[in-house]
Amino acid sequence: MKHSGNFGKPKRYGMVIDLDKCTGCGACMVACMAENNVPFKEDESKKLDSISWLQVYRLTNGKPYPDAEVCYLPRPCQHCAGKHEGHSPCVSVCPATATDYDQQTGIVSQIYTRCFGCRYCMGACPYHARHFNWWDPVWPKGMEKYLNPDVSARMRGIVEKCNFCFQRYQKATEKAHAEGRRDLEENEYQTACTQACPAGAIIFGDLNNPKHAVHQIAKPNLKKGGQPQNPKAFRLLEELETNTKVYYLSSKQWVQDAIHKPHLLDQKEAHH
């Protein structure tokens, strides 16, 4: 994705997800699968081999009835920058340069044709954001008609993950170029999940741009690895210094505490 060109000032595209608003409906997951040609198979209840770039977790406060509380947490790829831009856990371990950090957008890419399926990146990712294709995708007869031509279908033996709908960024920049513009408007490039969310819980934009809502809400401190300065905002596993680009908002203390426990994102532990 180094080919995204020198287009305006470098961006750091990121998200703010309001967990107080997220209802756990899963429209984001479906919108993502529809946009990105994510396959499906007969039994998707084995969540370890079920491919979903965006996973909505169901967190509980662990208290017994009637004090139980539930919070839904959508988890796309966190697009880690690491200690310096580009030091993402997955990028660091990929022997094939199949996953790369785009300095222009801050997006962690996945280049399917380069990937040979060693799955080091899956081991390195602390967020379980990566999925391996154990089978070739099969669409029932007729359904291949809805496939998006902007996203290549993946084959068996490679890893895939969320790329913030990079094809939409490409389309938007192409259009801007054609119109002689150097920059994108905030609403010109939005991910499929952001667009679909009925709750308006997902906000997407350039974290570097003070005019964008994500910057205004998360208030990232660029000197401190992008740490949020909004007290309601937090990032998953902040202590790993992955410097992620997905910020979460919650007014509940137990939710803010819960996200520091890596096992909560373990697929066996709390998968919904």
Added chain:
Amino acid sequence: MKIDRRSFLAMSVGGAVGTALTPLPWKIQDDLAIWTQMWPWTPFPPDGENTYVNSVSTLCGGGCGITVRKVGERAVKIEGREDYPTNQGGICNLCASGLQMLYGPTRIPYPMKRLGERGANQWVRLSWEEAISMVAEQLGEIRQAGQPETVACLSTRPYGSMPALLKRFMTAYGSPNFMTTPSMMDAYDMTLKRMHGVDGRMGFDLENADYVLSFGSGLIEGWGNTVHMIRINSKWKDTNAVLKQIEPRLSNTAAKADQWIPILPGTEGILALGIGYVIIKESLYDYDFVNNFSAGFDEFRRAVLSGYSPGNVSKQTGVDQSTIVALAREFARARRPLALCGRGQGTVPGGFGEYVAVHALNALVGNINRPGGAWAMPRPEMDGWLEPVLDAPAEAGLAKPRLDGAGSAAFPFAGQLFNRVPVALKAGEPYPCQALLVYDANPLFSMPGSGMVREALQQIPFILSFASHMDETAMMADIILPNLSHLERWEDVPVTEGFHRPMLGLAQPVVDPQFDTLHAGDTLLQLAAALGGTVAASLPWENYEACLKEALSPRWAELEDRGYWIDENFTPDDWSLAFPTVSGKFDFAVSGADLKTLFAMTAPQGDDGSYNLKLIPYDSVRIANGAVGSPPFLIKIVSDKVLKGKTVLVEVNPETARAAGFGEGDQAVLKTPLGDAAVRVHLSDGLMPGLVAMPRGLGHTAYDRYLAQKGVNANDLIGSVEDTASGLDATWGILASLVKA
């Protein structure tokens, strides 16, 4: 044998040659390549011109505005329309999976006739001419015999030109039996009729409410217009409006609410009366409304004060007295409080008494026809059409009582009661049903007591289905005249389901028909023409499009141009004009009903002492459970704590499970008076002890391998219970037990 240099070399060379000749290394390399390379069997979607077509989704009652991205002739993505007043760009998971329905293998590709046993799913293809003339012959014979009333018709949606056209066809044919699948809107219609005196539909100005008491309504899980409701929930978070969720299970709605108040299932109405008791006792009610604009308050007060003290109510509902008192005070003191009911997605109405009890709270605080309150709304009407023409057989047929008893002396206020049809057919009263037309409905799957529904369908000699997908009810049909899919057809979509503005959307074809299917409206017009006489004269349009344009003639230009019409300035009638009852006032006494009987709780089936638990169904926002089955994407996002492999997990409180000897994931047999089912146990701290909760919408026997045979249909285990006061389906659950597998 001595190994010398010569033989060693020979063996090495031989070995190398041998290895090179075996297929193994090549096979390994080949496999490696397959695992690492692009191969031709991976689809390569063709590119083309990008266009967007606006339409309205008809997959559920919500009627959201959508915009469909097309690449060439292919529809590739469904997105929410940002300028549509209800969903404003948002989209639900079902709608976003809509292309899997359009292009999927469950589509019915052409007209067909049943071959072999009903439900065997064996068909023979018919041409449209053959099919229409066969159906016309069948219906013609029944009419010739002077029994047009024995033909019934079922639709899911009550409003819009398609239901209106079906109803018109039935009227001209001579049958009073046009019905819609039951829903909470039936109960709200009745509430409106009996308390407001208004023949209309209920709307709620939810955006402006600041304190909402939800009696089990799955407000963000498909109650009303799903996306609109989720947007409102977000708005409530921004404006700090309060939502109190009253239900036995920690649903998504309860999880997002400011407070979850667990309650024994089926006692929600009693809690509402308890809250009413405190409001009346502490004189917290709106004096102006109660004294000047209501009648029957004394009767209501007497009924409430005589049996619904917080102490009494607490015993019956399991809700603390202090909570009851607090809820009442908060509700009465809020600026714009609103009380809502209709369990889950409201697909089962519930007892009428519950609605009266809950709606009376809105009246007590005077939040009727006011901002943030409950509004009496006009029904959407097809005002562009002339009256149908009736001949003598039609007049005679229409004079007969309805199969479901709606409008009879027993149920004078009911508009329709399809839930009563299985019972009526079993009893053979008032007459047998000779033919059933099913449009956009799947009662065999979606209604409680599916066993009874199956029996009823078996008794009907001729079933005609207009289904576009092979669902359970279509599989029982004798002839299927498949409708176009939701993205291939014109249709008007009135926005109802509690929405507080008169609004109408226009669905338009996004793609050309993919199969040999026909718009059900056109099919119906052709049927009418084949029947001839006054039936043909009543449905004179050349095609459905012409009929639709005429029905919507005053607004057609706007609809075609913008895709929707809305009356933004609608305001409900002022209190002085709002209540066309006998007294001209809001009627707390429910037009003379016996309040004591009305408020009595409906007992569940199976009270013979052999069951120690109660099974309650729940509606999940991730499982479609109405006329449409879950497409593959939807079933993919179902949690593995709900469905594992082909087995459904039922939620049980850990304490209850432990007492019965069950741990997480254990296999069990769930027994109810209606049958047994193999399930697994999921321990949930979000469920009251003593209950078992099962999702609705699983256990399909029709559809594809992604959906069929997964889990259990809760409606197989839970029967329909009739509310004696209204005839409505009052089912909230059933007695059950959980035993080791």
